Amino acid sequence: MNRSQPTSFFDRIVIWSLQLQLAPATQYLLTATAVLVVGLARILFVPATLPWLLFIPVTMAITLVMGKGPGLFAAVLSIATGVMSLGSLAHPTWIPREQWVAASLFFLVIVALVMLAAELRESLRRARRLNEELVESERLAVERQAFLSSVLSSSTDCIKVLDLDGKLTFMSDGGQRVMEISDFNDVAGCPWPDFWQDTGNADAKASIVSACRGEASSFIGKADTYRGTPKWWHVAVSPISGPDGSPDRILSVSRDITDLRASEEERDRFVRLAENSTDFISMARLDGGVFYLNDSAKRLVGLEGANIDRLAIADFFPAEQVETVANKVLPAVERDGHWAGELDFRHFRTGELIPVLYTVFPVTDATGALIGYGTVTRDFRERRRAEDDMRLMNGELAHRLKNVLAVVQSITAQTLRGIPEATAASQTLSARLVALGAATDLLTGSSWRSADLREIAIQALSPHGRIDERILLSGPSVTLKSELTVAFALALHELATNAAKYGALSNDVGTVTLDWSIDGEGEDASLAVRWQELGGPAVTPPERKGFGSVLIERSMRSYFSGKAATDYRPEGLVFELEARLADAAIVTGN
DSSP states (O other): TTTTTHHHHHHHHHHHHHHHHHHHHHHHHHHHHHHHHHHHHHHHHHHTSSEEEEEEEEHHHHHHHHOOOHHHHHHHHHHHHHHHHHHOTTTTTTOOOHHHHHHHHHHHHHHHHHHHHHHHHHHHHHHHHHHHHHHHHHHHHHHHHHHHHHHHHHHHSSSEEOOOSSSSEEEEEEHHHHTOOSSSTTTTTOOOGGGGGGGGHHHHHHHHHHHHHHHOOOOOOOOETTTOOOOEEEEEEEEOOOOTSSSEEEEEEEEEEEEHHHHHHHHHHHHHHHOOOSSEEEEEEEEEEEEEEEEHHEEEEETTTTTOOBBBGGGOOOHHHHIIIIIIHHHHHHHOOOOEEEEEEEETTTEEEEEEEEEEEEETTTSSSSEEEEEEEEOOHHHHHHHHHHHHHHHHHHHHHHHHHHHHEEEEEEEETTTTHHHHHHHHHHOOOOOOOHHHHHOOOOOOEEHHHHHHHHHHHGGSOOOTTTTTEEEOOOEEEEEHHHHHHHHHHHHHHHHHHHHGGGSOEEEEEEEEESSGGGOOOOOEEEEEEHHHHSSOOSSOOOOHHHHHHHHHHHHHHHHHHEEEEEEEEEEEEEEHHHHHHOOOOO
């Protein structure tokens, strides 16, 4: 401690002197003052035999503190002050010759000492600057090392250092986490290629060979974590050069791309699905420019081998449908998220119109913003031909059924002719055959698949009164199954015939209301149908039920698998039918 104190004090003096910033005029003024004070002290306290003794330390101090310039000025001023303090006007040369020799020697010595002190001062300045630079360099190195350690610890990449044999010598903290390794010592020294599976093992060995030659390489491979979690990795391998520039170690950086690989595989599946589909699949930008067509799309419209870069959506449609697509279809996609309907494509080589089911949906980016349109369109030519053939066959069948009914009606009329009591029965049978024909028309119009309840009612009831005036219809859209259509039409015919003979339609003011409703949802949904007469003659229950009443109740109960009942109310007859919706109608939707 005792030896270090002077050094510490001297260091502080040197640092202070090096940091001292004085103007040149101030430096020289202080120098002159110090030298003159020393000269005065020499006159008062130092004998003439030692005239230069006090000037040496002050000159050295000035040089060390202020630099070479003030030091040389102090040396010259010291000589001048000493000579002035020793001389006399009585002496012919002011001072004796011996003193001039001594003064000259002192000047040479003091100048040499000033130069030496100035160089020492500069050496101290350079040493201090080098020391500061060294301290700053060490600080930056420590910060850089801390930063790199932080980066290695924070990185989700698995960063490893291998020896030239491919054995693990280092793994970053982040790498240990992503590889699910709790202690690196468990894997230190293990051959790195052994972690890789299938072709990844061969790729890892090849990358080590390349790194030993000084070449960087990369590969994608599959490797399990230390705990057995399967992952896909993108690996970059590069050499670490030693002092002589040759590979000394190997750096391996592995990035987990398991999620990316899964998304790429999913994308590839969709691409293969689109390419292998027999439907027309296409995508276009917001400006309408087409940038993708699958092979089926190109074949459909005659674009095999053609460049599609300049095609637009409008190019695929005949002129009369372009406006529909621009003003109806695409705005509906932006507004509703989809559009589907039947349109026509045009064949680019032959000009043939191709009927299609055109389905359009939005194409969005990762943020959900609309960037274009996609379509999956189906060729409807075969279906159109089948529908045309079916309509032709249905028309022919309907024509033949009407002929058969006409023959049956004619035979019935001839058979019952001349039998007075059979006249009413003949008329009733004829009316029922007409109703049966009307129901058959509905079925043939829908290819014997189904018929709308409202259309059945209009067909069966319109001969008996004006719809929406004497006969009021109300209810949601319900499509009856084909096997129920004829029975329902005949039941309505019977109800309307009875109303025209005895009930609300037998006068000029009575009305009939037919309404239906759907209650509940899913499998519990039920269909309720109600026929109600008002404004007709007072109703009394019949003593016995006729064939028509039996037909109505039994057929409806049997066909609809539900409840059917007739209520003979004084104000008007009421017929109610209730059945499961799934038993009576074709249910669409979820």
